[in-house]
Amino acid sequence: MTHRIRLLPLVIGVTFPLGAQAQDADSSQATPAEACFLLENDAARLACYDAALGRTAADTRHADAQALAAKEAEAQARAQARAEARATAETEAGQDLPLSQRARRRMGAWFRVDEAAEADLIANAGRGSLLDSRWELAKDSKLGVFQLRAYKPMYLLPAFWTSRVNEMPSSPNPDNTVTEAQELQDIEAKFQLSFKTKFAENVFGDNGDIWGAYTQSSRWQVYNGEESRPFRETNYEPEVMLVFRSNYGIAGWKGRMTGIALNHQSNGRSDPLSRSWNRVIGTVGMDRENWALVLRSWYRVPDGNDDDNPDIENYIGRGDAMLTYTRDGHVFTVLGRHSLRGGDESYGALQLDYGFPISRAFRAHVQVFHGYGESLIDYNHKATYVGLGISLLDWY
Numbered sequence: 001m002t003h004r005i006r007l008l009p010l011v012i013g014v015t016f017p018l019g020a021q022a023q024d025a026d027s028s029q030a031t032p033a034e035a036c037f038l039l040e041n042d043a044a045r046l047a048c049y050d051a052a053l054g055r056t057a058a059d060t061r062h063a064d065a066q067a068l069a070a071k072e073a074e075a076q077a078r079a080q081a082r083a084e085a086r087a088t089a090e091t092e093a094g095q096d097l098p099l100s101q102r103a104r105r106r107m108g109a110w111f112r113v114d115e116a117a118e119a120d121l122i123a124n125a126g127r128g129s130l131l132d133s134r135w136e137l138a139k140d141s142k143l144g145v146f147q148l149r150a151y152k153p154m155y156l157l158p159a160f161w162t163s164r165v166n167e168m169p170s171s172p173n174p175d176n177t178v179t180e181a182q183e184l185q186d187i188e189a190k191f192q193l194s195f196k197t198k199f200a201e202n203v204f205g206d207n208g209d210i211w212g213a214y215t216q217s218s219r220w221q222v223y224n225g226e227e228s229r230p231f232r233e234t235n236y237e238p239e240v241m242l243v244f245r246s247n248y249g250i251a252g253w254k255g256r257m258t259g260i261a262l263n264h265q266s267n268g269r270s271d272p273l274s275r276s277w278n279r280v281i282g283t284v285g286m287d288r289e290n291w292a293l294v295l296r297s298w299y300r301v302p303d304g305n306d307d308d309n310p311d312i313e314n315y316i317g318r319g320d321a322m323l324t325y326t327r328d329g330h331v332f333t334v335l336g337r338h339s340l341r342g343g344d345e346s347y348g349a350l351q352l353d354y355g356f357p358i359s360r361a362f363r364a365h366v367q368v369f370h371g372y373g374e375s376l377i378d379y380n381h382k383a384t385y386v387g388l389g390i391s392l393l394d395w396y
Helices: 002-025 032-038 042-053 060-089 099-111 115-123 130-135
Strands: 155-162 187-200 209-220 231-250 253-266 276-288 291-301 319-327 330-338 348-357 362-372 382-392
Touching (some): 130 253, 130 276, 130 291, 187 382, 231 276
Antiparallel strands (some): 155 187, 187 209, 209 231, 276 291, 291 319, 330 348, 348 362, 362 382
């Protein structure tokens, strides 16, 4: 072996030129390819053979591209299988599938793991739920921008009765206190219009939608002919909201959304009947099966010295909670508000709404309100209100 190693340089140096000369004279002499046999290093020997035989190594970029494409196709297949399995596990998506198909997809879910698939499943969690249908929360629920959607209930109550008429609205601000009683009836009509539209989608990666909304509710003394049937009170409420999709669970409830809004509410009247305020509102929404729960808390933006209603938070409150149940076109809602204070600052209100189908386009609507703040002009006025009428079926 030692002699071979010592002779290796001489063999390589001598054999190549001699082989080249011998090839012209006699093809039976040693060739460069035969000389490569003496090389012990595998890589050097292979390179020697390629050079001797005139072979060029293949470009590896094509093979790399093929391998990458195969890997991506495999990942996509795993993601699709995981999404199908999770959709089947969701009650609302898979309960109507045959038992064998449900079992097959669940088995696939146990044995396939893919980060991309998990991210897609999280983005589509709650698809088809009550809050998703209202706010297009899931990744595949997005319907685009600048399309009108329902927001708060839209209804007409031809009969809206109150137990206690507010003939002299007042406020701690002397400029906003009525000094002469108004001639009002205890029964009037009430109606509300409300809609929203999306300004932008996915402003933070694949989450975060910006909505604009407008709500208008009016109390009309339509039966008060002696006073020329005036509109007693109309409240205008524009707002802009940033809504995020969320995915967590609390005691069987699924957290679907969180949001923050800039809200303005006013009645557009001059003193002493003027009322207005501005708020920053935080929202959390959860649902389960046919139930939805929306919790809100707000901070009032100060109005300075020129405040129409400086104590409005103690009456209309600093937060509210709305619980909704819906099934087969029947909708029942409970809305509670409170000042979140005790003692002389402890005030609030409770409102019940119930609607049931009476035609393909409308449902009968019953509304009962008790407490403070049924409207802005009555923010510090306590009474019970009962309304009967119709509301629109879901039109979004």
